Amino acid sequence: MDGCDFQGSEKGLFFGHKPGEKNIPCGMDWQLMIPGGAGIPPRAWAEAREIRLRAGQPVTVCCGDRLEQGRVRLTAQEVTWAAQALCRHGLAARQEEMSRGFIPLPGGQRLGVCGVMSGGVMKEITSLCLRLAREIKGAGETVYPRIKGQNTLLLGPPGTGKTTLLRDLIRLYSLDGLPVGVADERGEIAACRDGAPQLDVGPMTDVVTGMERSQAFLLLIRAMAPRVVAADEMGTPRDMEAVRQAVRCGVTVLTTAHGASLTDIRRRPGLKRLLAEGAFQRAVILSEVGQPPRVEALGEREKET
Amino acid sequence: MSIWLALAAGVVCAGAGHGSARYLSAREERLAAWETGLSCLEGMLRRGGGELPGMLRRAGEKLPALLMLADRLEQCPAAPPERLTEGLPRDPLLEEKEMEALLSCLPALFSPDGESQLSAVSRSWEEAARLRTAAREGKEKNSRLYLRLGYLAGAAAFIMLC
Numbered sequence: 001m002d003g004c005d006f007q008g009s010e011k012g013l014f015f016g017h018k019p020g021e022k023n024i025p026c027g028m029d030w031q032l033m034i035p036g037g038a039g040i041p042p043r044a045w046a047e048a049r050e051i052r053l054r055a056g057q058p059v060t061v062c063c064g065d066r067l068e069q070g071r072v073r074l075t076a077q078e079v080t081w082a083a084q085a086l087c088r089h090g091l092a093a094r095q096e097e098m099s100r101g102f103i104p105l106p107g108g109q110r111l112g113v114c115g116v117m118s119g120g121v122m123k124e125i126t127s128l129c130l131r132l133a134r135e136i137k138g139a140g141e142t143v144y145p146r147i148k149g150q151n152t153l154l155l156g157p158p159g160t161g162k163t164t165l166l167r168d169l170i171r172l173y174s175l176d177g178l179p180v181g182v183a184d185e186r187g188e189i190a191a192c193r194d195g196a197p198q199l200d201v202g203p204m205t206d207v208v209t210g211m212e213r214s215q216a217f218l219l220l221i222r223a224m225a226p227r228v229v230a231a232d233e234m235g236t237p238r239d240m241e242a243v244r245q246a247v248r249c250g251v252t253v254l255t256t257a258h259g260a261s262l263t264d265i266r267r268r269p270g271l272k273r274l275l276a277e278g279a280f281q282r283a284v285i286l287s288e289v290g291q292p293p294r295v296e297a298l299g300e301r302e303k304e305t
Numbered sequence: 306m307s308i309w310l311a312l313a314a315g316v317v318c319a320g321a322g323h324g325s326a327r328y329l330s331a332r333e334e335r336l337a338a339w340e341t342g343l344s345c346l347e348g349m350l351r352r353g354g355g356e357l358p359g360m361l362r363r364a365g366e367k368l369p370a371l372l373m374l375a376d377r378l379e380q381c382p383a384a385p386p387e388r389l390t391e392g393l394p395r396d397p398l399l400e401e402k403e404m405e406a407l408l409s410c411l412p413a414l415f416s417p418d419g420e421s422q423l424s425a426v427s428r429s430w431e432e433a434a435r436l437r438t439a440a441r442e443g444k445e446k447n448s449r450l451y452l453r454l455g456y457l458a459g460a461a462a463f464i465m466l467c
Contacts, residue, residue: 077385080417081383081384081385081386081415082383083417084382084415084417085382085383087356088356088357088358088378088382089356089357089358089378089382089414089415090354090355090356090357091417092350092354092416092417092418092419092422093353093354093355093356093419095419098417121418121419121420122417122418123417123418124417125417
């Protein structure tokens, strides 16, 4: 654009509208569509798991165990511009997704949106939470041989990589030639866009996106004859019933749940009942980022508990 | 010598008359292109919209201002709307206030609210239709007049100079 200042940086181009004003980054890389990024070291962008923009606050980059903040406070307009940029200026066409609270983006990223709703329409955006998909192929290789063919529950606190591990286990099952059905309600597992998964879930995987998990489980079992069904964060009574139906049909179930340990899980009536019924034979417990997951055999022990 | 000069003067006057008539036709065609483009954009928004650069390219096939805005959105998606819309090319056949009216919907296109986008584009479309109607009426009224004046002036110049 004529009269614009472009500064080169190791991450790409930044577009500054006038000397002294806040740098508004631009470029095709999502990292560069976040305003107010000046002051955040490049390493933080590379390690970022979440980027939060809030009106009146500096941009915050969450890198696992630490936070990095920008130097300048953002305006509500800048937060809205960032949302528009991330959605290629198609926000108005994504009102339904916004009313559900999140918008899936290319590359498996997920944009959480918060703001002023009026008449079911988001009129003003005041907060954004960009969650970055981490695809780590091979994350499940040590775990897979120990859980293959067993109904498995992946446990861990938020941010420990349950979804990343789930995705890789789905991929491994699929590479083994087993048809896998994935109930991907929020689009975080396969990140489908225009019908195609953007993250690698294997060649034999069928994905249902945007449908309530328990319904999607049953649809997959009826329609796609999977050998394995997988979903993220099953915890409602309907989810539990769907897991029971899958187990009764002889389909291997792979799912995740929030919880630091089996003790945590046993405090939740729905999951406790499923464990007592012997629905799950394996638990994979993720405790901290970077620590290898621990595989525990269930079944007999749970029935005795 | 003087006959050639007279002939040249006659041709120039007739040519001026033709030129004025063509100018009126060309203005109407440009306004028709704007009306069609804005109608296309309005239709896409009514059907649910989509990504703005794509919509602008489809609507702005013959409209350099919209095509340039689409390019800028793709090159600098996070730039503020006022920078994206500044310095867009003007149509040489249209007056500045006409261009302002036609481009008045652009700021609303950056809103996250589809209703705001649609109502702004609808207003610009109506304005384009009104300007085109006025241009067509002006062309019908004045085009023949300019042609005849051109011929008359040409003939008068020829006679006077001979």
